[in-house]
Amino acid sequence: MILSIRHLKRLTIGPLDFEVAAGDIVALTGPSGVGKSLLLRAIADLDVNEGQLTLNGEARESMAAPDWRKQVMYVPAYSGWWADLVEPHFEGAERSVVVDTLHRLGLESTALSWEVTNLSTGERQRLSFARAVVHNPKILMLDEPTSGLDPDNAHKMEKLIEQYAQGGMGIVFVTHDAAQAARLGTRHIRLEGGQLTEASAP
């Protein structure tokens, strides 16, 4: 399983090339405003962009955009909610998988009946991670996944990310925390001046 990106261009970013393999945990760092989120959005095809992207050799343009995004899933830093309660946001996922995922994030299954307006920042962050990961994407792109979490919950999230990677999911995560990049990442790439540089493996 491999995500291959060739000549990706989006506004000030690129052209750039990189790959994400199954089990990779890629830490993506770079100064604020350099376009880390734009890069992930472009990979998910949420903005107009150019480039040859393939997943296991299958071209992005050969499949409908929703099918691509179900496999190459992007979780933004600020989560959006389209229903009043939490549960409808998990539509289409197996209930046992949802409940299990919530438990591993330190949430009870009663969280499904909570009202979105009452969620704390940390709850939103964990629930938006959960509602993506329950669909078992091949590549999961996380934009600052632990920025709103207390140390205990951030630790739980990191452990969970490692477990999913061990299960074969390729992970890309944006972080501003060098220690987290070193601790969690199996690879480290840096975006600066529209170009990517990969730090050599430690």
Added chain:
Amino acid sequence: MSSVYIQLSYFDLMMASILLLLAGGLSIGLKLGLEKMLGIAALRTVVQLSLIGLVLKLLFQTTSPWWTLLAAVFMMGFAGREAMARQTLKLRGGWSLGIATLSLMLAGTVVTTLALTTAIRPEPWYDPRFAIPLLGMVLGNTLNGVAVGMDRLSATLKREKIAIEARLALGHARRDAVRPYVREAMRAGVMHIINAMSAAGLISIPGMMTGQILAGVDPTQAVKYQILIMFLIAGSTSLGALTAILALSNRLSDDRDRLRLDRFR
């Protein structure tokens, strides 16, 4: 049909204008700053209606399909422009004007032609004495539905960008992601005609019916005409608003299921 039709003189209209002067005086006295707008609007009413009166008189004398068509195209063009002018968020490259005008043309043409060929059946069917006033009434109301519906959809898609893109990122199709907002815009677009139909007769005596009764038409006949008009307006408003809203939601997304708010000016 009885015809106790009381001719209005210019003196009668001047008497009515005293009311406007009164309102203008109040505005000046209370420093509301409305007197200028009021004056201009009143003047526009007089000039525009007098002109259209002359045009209609000429048009009715000729009964030419081409002049009738030309007048209809003019009316639809102006309606499209007006609908576009009411948009807070406009699309780049004339798309707002295009969508509004084409939706109004479609709805106005279909509904007016249907009414002329099935319900009213004048001879010839395009007789401008029937076609033009009907089209005017249908367009005036459809314009509201189209303008309100488009404006609502634009505002909501912009406001709900994060929620919509959250769904897209999870692999939902664009149609599913925007459906709640399309529905909301549609409801906003047709609400005025639903309200008008609900209130008709109980709270308000519709303007057209009032005009017919004042002009001496038997009330039961006037009612039949009013019901016909209401149905035509409701049909046309729904058709026009739906066409415009779907076209706009199509333009604000693309075939890679992206939200394309960059297409706003």
